Amino acid sequence: MTKRSIQGLLAVTFAAITVVSLSSCTKSPSYSDAVDAVGSFNTFSQPELDVTGWQDKPLPDSAVGVMPGAPITVKAHNGDISQVSVVGPDGAVKGKVSDDGASWVSSSALDYGAKYTLTAAARGVNGENARKISFSTSSAQNFAAATSVTDDGETVGVGQTVSINFDAPVANKRNAQNAIKVTTNPPVEGAFYWINDSMVRWRPEHFFTPGTKVSVAVRTKGIDLGDGTFGQNNLNTNFTVGRRMVSTVDDKSKIIKVWVNNKVVRTMPTSMGKDSTPTNTGIYMVAERVPSVVMDSSTYGVPVNSPGGYKEVVYYASRISFSGIYVHSAPWSLGDQGVDDVSNGCLNVSPDNAQWFMNHSLRGDVVEVAGTVGPTLPGDDGLGDWNVPWAVWKKGNA
Structure with missing residues (x-):
């Protein structure tokens, strides 16, 4: 090694030592010696289960007055549904798990004035979790059947409104509306309005455009319509808007x-x-x-x-x-x-x-x-x- 090379190496080494020395002169960071307690990894990874009823409201254990027609939904967070069982006086209630495995929804109405037990389980990345609740459904004094003014598949004029009639007065009109879904193709904004206590209508702001297809799903069976009256049936109907x-x-x-x-x-x-x-x-x-x-x-x-x-x-x-x-x-x-x-x-x-x-x-x-x-x-x-x-x-x- 030449003298020039040795001098260069010493200069670089001295510079590095100088940088380290200067850095060590800055204030050292401080850390608390108090360590908070945290949940284990198992706790974080376990799935959580939510059970809801009418309008996605939580369904607690020992709930009473549950609407027989309102779907029961079980949702898993941080995991997939592995098992759901809802059992009443007539046996198990039918239901279906969603394609992504995250939820289960009942597909049949419950009985009136009956007690049910729900057991659900979900599997996460590190273990399972389960939940069990019981609840009782409402009793009905009267029933109201829903019918459509239009026939299924009928071709109608541009002024035809969605017209659903009940054969008994509806006191809880909000519940009835929430159980009716109107879908149009092409989509159009519309709203419900009650002509009287047993007739509800849905229409857009202006007459329908010719060719519009309207689908109506009434899901009032087992829904509390007020004053002890419950929906008697469900109903699907469709119509197409013809020429103007x-x-x-x-x-x-x-x-x-x-x-x-x-x-x-x-x-x-x-x-x-x-x-x-x-x-x-x-x-x-x-x-x-x-x-x-x-x-x-x-x-x-x-x-x-x-x-x-x-x-x-x-x-x-x-x-x-x-x-x-x-x-x-x-x-x-x-x-x-x-x-x-x-x-x-x-x-x-x-x-x-x-x-x-x-x-x-x-x-x-x-x-x-x-x-x-x-x-x-x-x-x-x-x-x-x-x-x-x-x-x-x-x-x-x-």
Whole structure:
């Protein structure tokens, strides 16, 4: 090694020693000698089990008044479900583990006024955990069955709302709504509104777009609907929105214009309600269409044998209100149609026009009336849903 190399090596060594010496002059870090107790690795890795009922609310041990129709859910955290057993008076309750193994949900309703025992286990990365609880279900005093106004698979007009009827009053409307799921394709925002204590509707802000598919799942079986009444059944129903057909009439012209996909396809002279029995203004939905119907004034408080009373058969009748307004054949008023209002509230048209309207209408087609001396068709009429302002409808009344 040369003298120059030895001098260089000594310089580097001295520099390194200097750096170490300088570093050692800084303040040394201090550490507490108190060590907190922590859980073992086994504790951290053991799975946890949660049991929930209606609306994902925790289901504690010894719970009472559990809704028989509310699904029981068991969820595992930090592990997978390895076993779930729910046993009651009729044996084991059916259920299914999710594809990811993290949860189990019951798939059948429980009995009323019965006691159940739930045992669940889950496996984590380092061991298992288990949980066992018991609970009792509610007893029912009455039942309410749900039905759909629309038939399953029906093609309807753009104004058809989702219409679910119960055969008994529903006191806990919020529970009923939470048990009903409406799905549309394409998706559209909508809201529930109660027409009365046994009729709930769902609709968007504006008429449906033609081609929209609507699916309704009612899961009220075993759900507490209030005042001792429980849901009697579950229900699945679907409908498809067909072409857009909207009929408009103004009392000034007394001409019904039928618009299909925004084009006028037919005009029909009409005679609407006279001033003493005016036709309501507003938006109507077409309901049943029948070849003939008996119209009886006593059904709305006017005796048949009194002045203004009547009971007669009319033909080619399309109902557009629960209060008894129809578009129907009225050959006796042909001379007044398009000229004067002489009816008891219905839209009188010629036999040919009435038959055409009946044959071409779908449930949920729209009729818009303007310019009469009558008030707006009430939103709770049953076919006047669209007369409730959207802000009011969206807020709801459950």
